[in-house]
Amino acid sequence: MTSRKTAALLSGAATAFCALALGGAPAWAENEDLPKESGQYSAVGDRSGPSEIQSDEALAGRVVEEATAFAGIPYRFGGTTARGMDCSFFVRTAFDAAGVLLPRTAREMFVFGRFVEPGDLRAGDLVFFRTYARFPSHVGIYLGERLFIHASRKSRKVQIDSLDAPYFSKRYLGGRRLDGPPVDAG
Template identity: 35%
Template sequence: MPPTTTSATHAVGVRTTTLWRTPESPRPIDAPILAADPRGWAAAQDREARLGLDGIADTQLLLGEPVELLEERDGWARVVVPWQPSGADPRGYPGWVPLAHLTTPPAASVEEAVVVESTAVLRRTPGGPPVLDDVSYATILPVASQADGAALVHLPGGGQAWLDEGFLVRKASRQLPVDASAVLEQARRFVGLDYLWSGMCAFGLDCSGLVHISFRALGRVVPRDAKDQADFAEPVPLDEVQAGDLFFFAKPGKEISHVGFATGAESVILHAPGTGNPVEEAPMSGRRKQTLTSAGRLTV
């Protein structure tokens, strides 16, 4: 499944928003993310609430991320997300977001700045007052100009702001060459972060979200979900797996539902294990080994 080339009609205008199955999906405890507060949302979710996200939320979208708006209903927008390829829709991941979280796309540029620290701050001037904080890792914004180690970026909805730390500038592309060891290093920065179903930002990640944003930050768009990542990856025999390849897992008779990075050490995996457990780099448990079905490579 190649990455989609759907043209965007809108872009995310807030730090992070969650993609829901329906407009009725959010619960009272989800009020912070409806107010575009990903840090507060993650902090509010106890174990029971985190388990309850399965089936009502699917992924998250970051500031500036393009979307195609398909329908408006009572303050909600039905969208597809072209930077998150999905077997559910050839145009990109489908779902619903608050209409207020969308705006016009930022001005285009041949270069882009990507946040490569956990979070970054957008400022009015380099080192000056903040325009927006808690801008998540893997946020990508077009570059207007650079000066003294800072990047002036175009914002969705119009306007500009400065990034002066925690970013790198590269050619604007969704299919840049990716080194396996570099992807692993990106994923390792999240060791210890709590698992969050649908999470794809610096405040919570699920297993395939960890894979997706580790590649995205390096300029490679890959599918969002574990099954789609397995379908898209170049198959690798289990006895030929290298560091940076992916292990895929499925319960007997079920489709693939978990993914993690091979680290190069025998049976050691870097992954987001599941609700109640943080991202870890650790030996596979016996139970996990029993569900290991295949391996694949996305760094080709």
């Protein structure tokens, strides 16, 4: 039997669909069903239109739990497997497992949810950085107490770092929170 996390790692954005085994039942999201406009995201398995997602705390708890389970997985630019994943695939996989579909790249994720001031960040928020381009090129998941988890190119693995570390504080672009009901992408 394939575990939920294994199923998530075996799928990828490059395929025509993304399959996750949630509670033993597969949930599918075809690429054309992924949100295309700012502020839209979808609950996994819901293809009939808008629906309520989990409460903010429940969603954040699931995202953080899923994300921290990946600590130590190798980093690989463009990677989409347990052998190596990049920052955006790591974030997407953690949110997918918690029931929220996100686009593939940090740049695309940056328009989702709502902006959060640095002092108002909560566990489960997305944090974005400008690392090698003018646009958001790195993303992680905020854990609380100024810490976030991400797939680090520098250390070559998924790890926890501080927003106050000089490298990240200079490159920080902002936080985004995915709360409230998802918007139908249709």
